[in-house]
Structure formats: C-alpha cells, structure tokens
Amino acid sequence: MTHQLHQYHLVDPSPWPLTGAMGSLLLASGLAIWFHTNSTMVLKLGLLTITLTMIQWWRDVIRESTYQGHHTKGVQKNMRWGMILFITSEVFFFLGFFWALYHISLVPTPELGAEWPPTGITPLNPMEVPLLNTAVLLSSGATITWSHHTMMNGNKNEASYSLVMTIILGVYFTALQASEYMETPFTISDSVYGSLFFVATGFHGLHVMIGTSFLIVCMMRLVSNHFTTTHHFGYEAAIWYWHFVDVVWLFLYISVYWWGS
Numbered sequence: 001m002t003h004q005l006h007q008y009h010l011v012d013p014s015p016w017p018l019t020g021a022m023g024s025l026l027l028a029s030g031l032a033i034w035f036h037t038n039s040t041m042v043l044k045l046g047l048l049t050i051t052l053t054m055i056q057w058w059r060d061v062i063r064e065s066t067y068q069g070h071h072t073k074g075v076q077k078n079m080r081w082g083m084i085l086f087i088t089s090e091v092f093f094f095l096g097f098f099w100a101l102y103h104i105s106l107v108p109t110p111e112l113g114a115e116w117p118p119t120g121i122t123p124l125n126p127m128e129v130p131l132l133n134t135a136v137l138l139s140s141g142a143t144i145t146w147s148h149h150t151m152m153n154g155n156k157n158e159a160s161y162s163l164v165m166t167i168i169l170g171v172y173f174t175a176l177q178a179s180e181y182m183e184t185p186f187t188i189s190d191s192v193y194g195s196l197f198f199v200a201t202g203f204h205g206l207h208v209m210i211g212t213s214f215l216i217v218c219m220m221r222l223v224s225n226h227f228t229t230t231h232h233f234g235y236e237a238a239i240w241y242w243h244f245v246d247v248v249w250l251f252l253y254i255s256v257y258w259w260g261s
Contacts (some may be wrong), residue, residue, distance in 0.1 A: 007074035009064065016057040023049030058217060065234070066226045076233050083237045087244050090207075094248050097200040101255055104192050112191060117260060121193050122185045126257035129180045133173055134253050137208075140169035141246040144215070148239050152229050156222065163219050166242070170212035177205050197256055204248055211245050214238040 023046050030043030065071040071079070105116040113119030124130060143166040151159035181198075188198040218235045221227060227235055 007072045008078075009070040009072070009075045011064075014057070014060065016053050016060070019049060020053045020057070023047075023053055062221065062226065062234075066221075071231075071233070076231075079233055079237070083240060087240060090244065094200070094203070094251075097196065097203075098251065098255055100192075101196050101200070101260075104196070105259070112193075116193075118191045118193050121190060123193075123261040124180070124184065124257060126253070126261050129176055130253055130257040133176050133180075134249065136169050136173045136176065137246050137249050140166045140173070141243060143169065144239055144242050148235070151222070151227065151232065151235070154229055156225075160219070160222055163215065163222065167212060167215050167219060170208055170215065170242075173208055174205060174212070177201070177208075193260070197260070200252060200256055204245070204252055207245050207248070211238070211242050214241060 026042055026046030026049055028046075030040070030046045034040050034043050104112075108114050108116045108118065117123050143162045147159045147162035147166065150162065184197075186194045186197075188194050215238050218238050221234065
C-alpha cells in the first residue's frame with residue numbers, strides 16, 4: 001500500500017492467531033493428560049507456546065501503535081468499543097455463576113440437607129482472609145486510578161510509583177487466595193457448594209493474574225515512554241479491566257463468602 005486514503009488499520013498477516021490456537025489446544029490436552037497420567041510435558045509445551053505467542057503478539061501491537069502510527073483516533077474509538085463489548089461479555093460470564101449460586105442457595109434441595117451451606121460443609125469465615133482480600137483489591141483500585149490521573153497530568157514518576165503499588169497489591173491478592181485454597185476445609189467435589197466456590201473464585205483469580213500481567217506490560221511501556229497524556233489506550237483498557245475485576249470481587253465476597261457462610 002503506497003498511500004492510505006482512510007483512517008482504519010488493515011492488519012498485516014500474522015502467524016500468532018495460529019500459534020495461539022495451537023498453544024490453547026496443547027494446554028487443554030496437557031491438562032487432561034496431567035490429570036490422568038501425571039505427565040506434564042504437553043502442558044509445559046502448551047504454556048511455552050502461549051507465552052511466546054503473547055510476547056510476540058504484544059510486541060507487534062506495540063510497534064503498530066507506538067512506532068508505525070496505525071492507531072489513529074478512529075482506530076482508538078473502535079478499540080474502545082471492542083474493549084467495552086469484551087468486558088460486557090465477561091460480565092455475563094460471571095453472571096452465570098451468580099445465577100447458579102442464588103438458584104441453588106435460595107431453595108436448597110433435600111440432597112443438600114435443605115439448608116445453605118449444605119450439610120457437612122464448613123464455610124470460610126468472611127471476616128478473615130476474604131475481608132483482607134477485599135481491602136487489598138479496593139486499595140488497588142484506588143492506586144490504579146491515582147496512576148491514571150497523574151499520568152494524564154504529565155507526572156510520569158508518580159504514575160509509575162502508583163502503578164507499581166497496584167501490581168504489588170495484585171500479586172499479594174493472588175498469594176492470599178492461593179494460601180486460602182490450601183487451608184479450605186472443603187474441596188471442589190464437596191457438593192455444589194464446593195464446585196461453585198472454586199469455579200467462581202478460581203476464574204476470578206485467573207482474571208486477577210491476567211489483569212496483573214496486563215498492568216506489568218503497561219508498566220514496561222510507561223517506563224519506555226510509549227504513552228502520552230492523550231495517547232494511551234492500552235493503559236486505559238488495562239484500568240477498565242482492573243476495575244471490572246474489583247467490582248466482580250465485591251459481588252463474590254457478598255454472595256459466596258458472606259451470603260454463603
């Protein structure tokens with residue numbers, strides 16, 4: 001293309017969707033093989049493939065936006081709508097878990113002892129680690145907002161410090177949740193309560209790890225001067241995603257930990 005007469009970005013052919021699909025297949029197959037045979041070779045290969053795909057795909061997107069100038073105002077507008085639709089789909093993803101939780105807990109069946117939590121289940125105390133995790137995530141929401149506003153005001157150093165604080169809080173949340181899982185007195189196979197607890201909180205924990213990696217990439221770009229006060233949608237999208245994770249945790253805390261106890 002010698003001269004572009006429109007404001008849209010026509011993406012060049014890329015191998016990363018194919019390698020990402022292959023990595024996902026290897027990861028899913030590797031998990032099944034690990035569960036049945038205790039072999040992790042395919043699982044490790046899948047993780048390696050996905051990791052390399054992410055690094056190189058993100059590298060290409062950063063080059064397109066920062067150095068090649070493909071992310072015009074029109075492209076950024078469409079990307080904003082794409083992120084909004086993605087977060088909306090994530091809202092409905094978690095809505096299914098809350099629907100299942102309230103459906104079964106409001107009218108417990110005789111098989112559950114006609115009570116919630118089910119007979120034989122000892123729930124976690126919502127005033128202990130879950131409350132600490134709530135404080136950690138709410139604090140991270142405040143620090144990421146602080147980082148965004150200071151960056152828009154041109155204060156790169158303060159934006160970097162507050163972003164590092166957010167990343168540390170995200171890692172701390174994940175560590176607390178891992179320690180909580182190891183001490184939980186029930187398992188994923190302990191009735192529908194265990195299944196809903198570990199699937200809902202586990203997927204949220206996965207989203208926290210994804211959001212943390214998102215923020216780490218933004219931190220690297222912020223240090224490398226990739227963002228300006230008016231051109232930083234990658235960072236803005238990470239902030240939207242992090243606030244979504246915060247809000248979902250509030251509903252999980254109220255529904256799974258407090259209501260569930």
